Amino acid sequence: MRDTSAWSVATLALVLILALPYIAFTSGLLAGTGHKWSHLMTYFLNKFFINSVILIVGVGFLACLLGISAAWVISRYELPGRKVWAILLYLPLAIPTYIMAYIYVGLVGYGGTTTKLGQWIGVDLPSGNIMNIYGLVWVLSLSLFPYVYAAARASFSKRPAALLETATLLGASERKYFFSIALPMAKPAIIGGLLLVCMEVLNDYGAAKYFGINTFTTGIFRSWTALKDLQSAVYLAGLLIAFAILVTLLIRLARGRKSYASNSDSGGPVKRVKLEGKRKVLAFLIVGFPIIFGLILPIIQLFMWVIPAFDYASFYENIWITAQSLFVAAMAAILTVATAIALLFFSKWNALSFIKRLPSISTVGYAIPGAMIGIALFSGGRYFVDFASEQFGWRIGYLVYGGLPILLYAYVFRFLAVAYYPIEATSLRMGNQLAEASYTLGGNRFNTLRKIELPILKPALWAALILVFIDTLKELPLTLILKPYDIDTLAMVAYNYADEEQMTKAALPALMLVSVVGLLSFLFEWWRSYSSKAKDG
Amino acid sequence: MAKNYTSKEGTLLLIERISKTFQGKYHALKTCSLELRSGSLCAVVGHSGSGKTTLLRLIAGLERPDEGNIDIDGQRVSGPKTFVSPAQRGVGMVFQNYALFPHLTVAKNIAYGLKRPTKARIEELLQMVGLSGYENKYPHELSGGEQQRVALARTLAPSPRLLLLDEPFSNLDADLKTGIRQELRRIIKELNLTAIFITHDLHDALDIADELILLEEGRLEVHCSLTELSELDNQPKLQDSLDRLCESSRRILEVIGERKGTGAQEIARKKL
Numbered sequence: 118m119r120d121t122s123a124w125s126v127a128t129l130a131l132v133l134i135l136a137l138p139y140i141a142f143t144s145g146l147l148a149g150t151g152h153k154w155s156h157l158m159t160y161f162l163n164k165f166f167i168n169s170v171i172l173i174v175g176v177g178f179l180a181c182l183l184g185i186s187a188a189w190v191i192s193r194y195e196l197p198g199r200k201v202w203a204i205l206l207y208l209p210l211a212i213p214t215y216i217m218a219y220i221y222v223g224l225v226g227y228g229g230t231t232t233k234l235g236q237w238i239g240v241d242l243p244s245g246n247i248m249n250i251y252g253l254v255w256v257l258s259l260s261l262f263p264y265v266y267a268a269a270r271a272s273f274s275k276r277p278a279a280l281l282e283t284a285t286l287l288g289a290s291e292r293k294y295f296f297s298i299a300l301p302m303a304k305p306a307i308i309g310g311l312l313l314v315c316m317e318v319l320n321d322y323g324a325a326k327y328f329g330i331n332t333f334t335t336g337i338f339r340s341w342t343a344l345k346d347l348q349s350a351v352y353l354a355g356l357l358i359a360f361a362i363l364v365t366l367l368i369r370l371a372r373g374r375k376s377y378a379s380n381s382d383s384g385g386p387v388k389r390v391k392l393e394g395k396r397k398v399l400a401f402l403i404v405g406f407p408i409i410f411g412l413i414l415p416i417i418q419l420f421m422w423v424i425p426a427f428d429y430a431s432f433y434e435n436i437w438i439t440a441q442s443l444f445v446a447a448m449a450a451i452l453t454v455a456t457a458i459a460l461l462f463f464s465k466w467n468a469l470s471f472i473k474r475l476p477s478i479s480t481v482g483y484a485i486p487g488a489m490i491g492i493a494l495f496s497g498g499r500y501f502v503d504f505a506s507e508q509f510g511w512r513i514g515y516l517v518y519g520g521l522p523i524l525l526y527a528y529v530f531r532f533l534a535v536a537y538y539p540i541e542a543t544s545l546r547m548g549n550q551l552a553e554a555s556y557t558l559g560g561n562r563f564n565t566l567r568k569i570e571l572p573i574l575k576p577a578l579w580a581a582l583i584l585v586f587i588d589t590l591k592e593l594p595l596t597l598i599l600k601p602y603d604i605d606t607l608a609m610v611a612y613n614y615a616d617e618e619q620m621t622k623a624a625l626p627a628l629m630l631v632s633v634v635g636l637l638s639f640l641f642e643w644w645r646s647y648s649s650k651a652k653d654g
Numbered sequence: 655m656a657k658n659y660t661s662k663e664g665t666l667l668l669i670e671r672i673s674k675t676f677q678g679k680y681h682a683l684k685t686c687s688l689e690l691r692s693g694s695l696c697a698v699v700g701h702s703g704s705g706k707t708t709l710l711r712l713i714a715g716l717e718r719p720d721e722g723n724i725d726i727d728g729q730r731v732s733g734p735k736t737f738v739s740p741a742q743r744g745v746g747m748v749f750q751n752y753a754l755f756p757h758l759t760v761a762k763n764i765a766y767g768l769k770r771p772t773k774a775r776i777e778e779l780l781q782m783v784g785l786s787g788y789e790n791k792y793p794h795e796l797s798g799g800e801q802q803r804v805a806l807a808r809t810l811a812p813s814p815r816l817l818l819l820d821e822p823f824s825n826l827d828a829d830l831k832t833g834i835r836q837e838l839r840r841i842i843k844e845l846n847l848t849a850i851f852i853t854h855d856l857h858d859a860l861d862i863a864d865e866l867i868l869l870e871e872g873r874l875e876v877h878c879s880l881t882e883l884s885e886l887d888n889q890p891k892l893q894d895s896l897d898r899l900c901e902s903s904r905r906i907l908e909v910i911g912e913r914k915g916t917g918a919q920e921i922a923r924k925k926l
Contacts, residue, residue, distance in 0.1 A: 279753035282716050287767030287812060288741040297766070301757045 124467035128475060131460055135479040138490055138530055141497015146355055151348030157340060164331045165353075166360075168250060172318050172325075172332065173364060175254035176261060180314045183258065183407045184265030185307065189295065190400045192273035195389040202404045203270070204642045209411030210263040211635035213591045213608065215323025216627045217260040219615045220415040221247055222327070223422065230418060248328045256324060259411040261314045266407075268310030272303035278387045308368055312484075315364050319357060320486040322594040323612050333357035334594060337488045351496050354489035361484060419631065422624030435607070435625050439633065442606040445521070446589040449528035450536075453585045454578060456529050457536040458571075461544060466562060476541075480534035490527050491598030498523065519602040527595050532588050536581035543577035544570070576648065583641050587634050607633075665728075666692040666848045667713065667816060672722030672732075674708050682708040685722070686874040688867065695842055696850045697859030700869035706852045709869065710818045713850070714747050715740035727815055746814030750821040752805035754793040760804050761789035767812040779807040782841060799830045806838070810845070817842065819851035823858055835862050856905065 190196070191203045212220075225231050225247055235241055247255065276299060284294045322334045333353055341350040392400050460476045467473065482490065498517030505511040517523050547570070555565040571578070593608050600609060607630040614623035667690040674683040683705045690696055698706045711717045713724060715731065715738060724732040726745065731738040755763055764779055765771035780786050783803035793801055802822065809817065822838065823831045839862040842849045853859055859866050866883065868876035 277753070279749040279751065280755065282714075282740070283747070283749060283753040283808075284755075284766070285716075285740045286714060286745065286747050287808070288769075289766070297758075298755055302755075304757075 124463050125469050125472045128460070128463040128467050128472050131456070131463060132475045132479050135456075135460075135482075135530060135533065138482075138485075138493040138497070138527075141500070142351070142354070142489070142493035144500060145348070145351040145493065145496040148348060148351075150352055151340070151346035151350070153340060153344045153346040154349045154352060156344075157336065157349055157353070161331055161336055162356075165333045165336050165356075168330055168332050169319065169360060171250055172254060172257065172330075173315050175251070176257045176318050177311055177314060179254060179258035180262040180265045181307065181311065183262040183411075184267075184310065185269045185300070185303075186403045187262075187407055188266050188269035188273055189299070190403045192270055193387070193389060194400050195391045196397070196400055196404070199389075200646070202408065204639060204646070205408050205412060206266050206404065207263045207642050208635050208638055209260055209407065209415075211587075211638045212260055212412070212415055212631050213323070213593065213634075214257055214260045214317070214321050215327060215593060215608075215612055215615070216419075216631065217256045217411075217415060218253070218324035218327045219611075219620060219623060219627070220418045221252065221256050223620055224414060224418050230421060250328075250330050253324060253328045253330050257318055257321065259407065259415075261317050262407060262411070264313040264317070265307060265310040268306040269303050272306035273299060274387075276302060276387055281387050304371075308371065312365060312368055315368065316361065316484050316486070319361050319364070320488070320594065322488060322597070323615075327615060333360060334486060334488045337492060338594075338597075341492065347492070347496050350492050354486075354492045357486055358489055361486065365484065416628075416631065419624050419628040422621045423628050426621040426624070431622070431625060435610075435629055438605045438607055438610055438626060439629050441604050442590055442608070442630070443633070445524070445604060445606060446586045448521075449525055449532070449589040450582045450586040452525055453529045453532050453536045454540075454581050457533060457540050457581065458578075460533075460537065461541055462562075462566060462570075465544075476537065480537050482530045483532065483534035485531070487527075487531060487592060487595030488598065490531055491595045494523060494527055495598055519600070521601045521604065524596070524599045524601060527599050528585075528589050528592070531592070531595060532585045535584045535588055539577045539580050539584070540574060543574050547573055580641070580645070583637060587637055587641075590630060590634055664691050665689055666726065667850075668723075668725040669713070670723045670725075672712060672719040672724060674705075674712060674717060674719050681872050683712070683719075684872040686869075686872075687722075688874060688877060690848060690850070690865070692848050693846055694848060694864045695839065695862065696865040696867060697863035698850060698852045698867045698869060699854070699856060699859055703871075704869040705872040706869055707820055708872075710747065710820055710850065710852060713816070714745050714818055715743050716747075744815040745818060746809035746812070746816070747818040748802070748805045748809050748820065748822055750824060752793075752801050754801055754805055754808075756793050758792075759789065760785070760791050760793070760796070763793070763804055764808045764811050766808060769812075775811070779811055782810070782844075783807045784837070798825050798827075799834055802826065802834065806841070810841075810847075815848065817847050817849040819849065821852050821854065823853060823855065831858075838862065 187206050191199060191206065196202065209217075223229050225245065227246065246252075280298060280302075281294060284298055289297070319332075320334065321332070322338060325332045326335050326338070333356060337350045337353045337357070340346050340353055460479060464473050464476050495517070502514045502517055505513045551569055551573070552565050555569050560568070590606075591608060593612055596606055596609055597612070600606070607626045611623045611627040611630060614620070614626070667688070669686060669688040671685045671687055672683060673681070673685050675681050686705075686709065698709065700706050708717065712719050712732065713726075718737060719732055721734070722732075723730060723734075723736075726743055729738070730736045731743050755766065758766070760780070761776050764776050768775065776789065777786065780788060783806055785800060785803050785807070788796070788800070788804070793804065796804065802825070806822075819838075823835060826834060835858060841847075851858075851863075860880065860883070863880055865877065865879050867874060
């Protein structure tokens with residue numbers, strides 16, 4: 118049932134289409150440095166580098182501290198309301214980093230909520246300027262620690278009871294078991310979560326710009342907009358991707374040659390321990406701290422901005438913007454999932470082994486910062502526009518500059534991995550036998566795909582759709598560069614108002630964005646824990 | 655065949671009328687009593703779900719009995735008002751899939767339970783299980799038989815009073831199994847350990863054990879010595895019980911018959 122030519126060519130074509138940003142970016146790099154490059158090199162490059170290192174180390178450390186400790190408490194101990202805390206701990210991820218930054222300035226900045234609360238109760242509460250790099254570390258950590266939490270929790274929960282029981286029989290204390298067995302065995306998962314945190318830190322534009330911190334990403338925008346030097350922006354994007362690759366390699370090096378998979382499955386999963394007294398209070402503090410500072414206080418602050426300034430005109434305006442955001446995110450999600458399905462099955466149906474490996478190249482977009490993708494498409498797009506105009510007289514500029522297709526293409530490129538891997542994992546578990554049974558019963562590839570494989574993949578397809586939908590709603594730098602003229606998104610509008618220091622106006626779209634993303638994330642996590650429980654049971 | 659037990663001199667393990675129910679409805683063990691003398695090697699046989707693993711987990715302290723007492727070396731470790739933690743019982747357990755820590759080397763796995771691990775002690779243990787020179791290997795670099803020996807060395811490292819083995823031979827192929835069975839007996843006897851092992855295979859039990867326990871649906875139906883079994887012709891009461899009890903006990907008769915070169919029918923005929 119395999120024919121080499123058609124599906125190999127189809128896979129190759131799809132991979133090439135998805136490689137356009139690399140081609141555009143390489144051609145941009147070959148065009149030489151821009152006129153402001155030496156200025157950037159002299160005055161900014163070392164700042165970009167040092168700040169990026171501080172942010173990665175600081176946010177990485179704090180996100181691990183918050184995420185790992187919360188994951189350990191949730192998976193090891195029985196607390197009242199444990200299932201609700203477990204889901205709430207994912208939700209700070211629903212607050213985009215730039216919105217978390219505005220919120221914290223409003224909460225603890227001079228004249229902010231804390232000061233007002235202090236005046237009201239007659240106590241001098243601490244407040245101050247957090248718009249520095251350490252403040253940025255704090256807000257980014259609160260927004261991104263769920264990546265580490267999710268990874269660590271999955272690893273802690275899946276460890277077989279026999280390992281804990283063996284350690285206990287050999288006299289290990291709880292502390293020794295955690296540091297010598299549970300934590301080292303969760304290392305690969307935690308490293309995976311940490312990598313996502315680092316990529317998001319490098320991808321961040323809105324929070325760093327608002328705090329006035331020079332990073333590679335803010336440098337790309339500054340070079341392009343303030344210095345009017347697109348070519349130097351391309352070079353900075355090149356440095357950013359080199360930095361991202363370096364961080365990835367360094368983190369992966371930490372893994373070493375050990376195997377972390379246990380063949381022991383006796384005794385089922387680890388039973389949770391009931392806590393009493395001081396240890397129970399401590400467990401609540403560990404779980405409650407990130408929920409209070411990463412979710413509850415930020416949402417209260419958003420409401421405190423929204424309620425006094427609420428008017429129906431801006432509410433309806435924001436409803437319209439929400440609808441546009443949802444439309445763009447839905448389109449992006451559907452296109453991304455469709456591309457993932459095509460890539461997966463085209464490569465599966467082809468018989469050449471090297472073609473089968475190509476999809477992994479197309480999924481590295483998630484590790485590439487949005488600003489770089491935007492700049493690559495924008496700068497590379499010029500060549501296509503000029504070429505089409507000069508050679509064929511076609512006017513295709515509207516497709517590249519301010520058109521929805523290019524933005525959707527960029528989202529597909531950036532979020533393909535988010536859709537591809539859950540679908541691929543389920544497809545691998547499904548195996549080939551069902552499809553082969555269908556072929557022997559007279560089904561062709563598309564019939565089999567439609568009637569057998571896609572229905573079985575349905576949970577993974579839904580998961581992929583929701584995850585891409587959420588990521589697209591939150592995305593900022595890519596949207597800032599490639600946004601169509603006639604479409605507004607909640608992320609853009611919130612960012613633009615906040616950039617102009619109009620926090621009360623920024624709060625409503627921010628709250629709407631957080632509500633939509635939060636609700637979807639909550640439902641997704643609830644559904645995931647429900648379905649895994651059903652599977653186990 | 656259940657007996658009334660009282661602690662005697664030389665008794666290492668004394669279990670009195672323990673029961674265990676899971677989720678309030680599944681009776682894994684029903685009022686089981688057992689006495690095991692110091693230095694004996696005891697095999698526990700029975701169908702899946704007969705309560706074999708639960709018995710071991712209760713002795714190790716990984717589960718609490720609903721009722722009944724467990725004494726080890728004269729010390730009450732489980733009772734209505736007593737519960738000694740697994741780490742304080744002096745019990746070692748080898749799990750069915752060995753539960754080796756995958757990220758630690760062989761030497762570090764063995765050293766895990768030692769308060770002051772020394773190179774000499776680790777080497778001594780490795781030599782005992784025939785794995786000298788394997789210190790720096792990781793579990794995934796070992797064969798199934800080697801993994802089992804590492805698990806045994808790790809369990810023996812803190813010098814436990816009582817050794818528990820959950821299906822120690824189930825993951826080994828037939829050729830490997832015969833050698834390891836004898837080696838395990840040699841080590842246990844050399845160290846003068848008391849040990850209980852679970853097995854599905856009656857040949858494992860009859861080849862190396864001193865005593866045999868048969869569990870059926872959570873009840874301890876038979877507890878006898880291998881000497882009694884080998885002289886079955888002179889033990890009409892035991893023979894009658896084995897024949898009458900259940901499929902598992904009849905299987906014991908069959909296997910003994912086969913090993914003597916006679917069939918179960920012949921044993922039954924003799925009995926008549």
